[in-house]
Amino acid sequence: MQLLKDRIKKDGKIRAGNVLKVDSFLNHQMDIELFGEIGKEFKKRFADCEVTKILTIEASGIGIACVAAQYFEVPVVFAKKNQTKNIAGDVYTGKVESFTHGRVYDIIVAKEFLKAEDKVLIIDDFLANGNALLGLAKLVKDAGASLVGAGIVIEKGFQEGGALVRASGVRVESLAIIESMNEDSGVVFRD
């Protein structure tokens, strides 16, 4: 998606430890007009699929998923990262190791919001080591629902996540795949 790649080139900041900061438009401040274009692109790429629900994970996936869901005309469910007293006991759970935060956390979705008849599209902002996406895919599987695929805004192609998830049989559509990046030469995208 050229608009997105141009924006990453223009406003993305490369930091030590393979961190790409896109917090001026994607995951702290959010450019809603760009989110609309991202939503349309996901709809175009999954136009051949029936989708009944979009699944994402808090926090930075939520905005993208909600704007994209308008084009699919389906509800969004977001997996929560910590059990709260507002979630009753009947939940699907998984464990995810966060690349950004360097710790393991639980993800939780209430059983009533993922049903066997659901056809689920996962949407998230980043795909790096693949742990979040594999964790979400496990929740879909636990529910007996169908996983249509995953729509990812930015995939770090130099990390193993994309290969791992595709090898597990999940269709992944990433709008920008980063082949390499460093502070001198900037970001290089995969064709």
Place this chain on the structure above:
Amino acid sequence: MQLLKDRIKKDGKIRAGNVLKVDSFLNHQMDIELFGEIGKEFKKRFADCEVTKILTIEASGIGIACVAAQYFEVPVVFAKKNQTKNIAGDVYTGKVESFTHGRVYDIIVAKEFLKAEDKVLIIDDFLANGNALLGLAKLVKDAGASLVGAGIVIEKGFQEGGALVRASGVRVESLAIIESMNEDSGVVFRD
């Protein structure tokens, strides 16, 4: 907002400890069509105001804020609840005591995304004791920005937050104000 009140009556669940569960349409599973109507209503109520940025707080405010922002044509910034290594040191911070979780946490916004010239509309899903809203208002004040007001989806009118925040001079527009609720008689809205 009648559509919202009807939905709360239909799908809201009252639980012990003044908890109103609306997680089937507002803050776990999210009804995006309803969010669109909520966004239009916020735009109508703040039609007389110039808004340059919408501020919300993770996680459940993000979806509503992003859909609403399409009607204001402005970016959204969400306050993060814990410092992550992706946020640089230059941040505005505050402390918020959570009603739902029964603990105190830090909220953080990068200084580069709240400027003195910004006219900020805060959007959040709930107003109960007012701590989250007062914490967000403090971030706006620390930035030297103007606070246009706060758009709240559900206000618990029987808790002190709404009165506290309005007494501090902030314009609050709540789409549904709950006067009282209990498991026998259900939800009663303020006129």
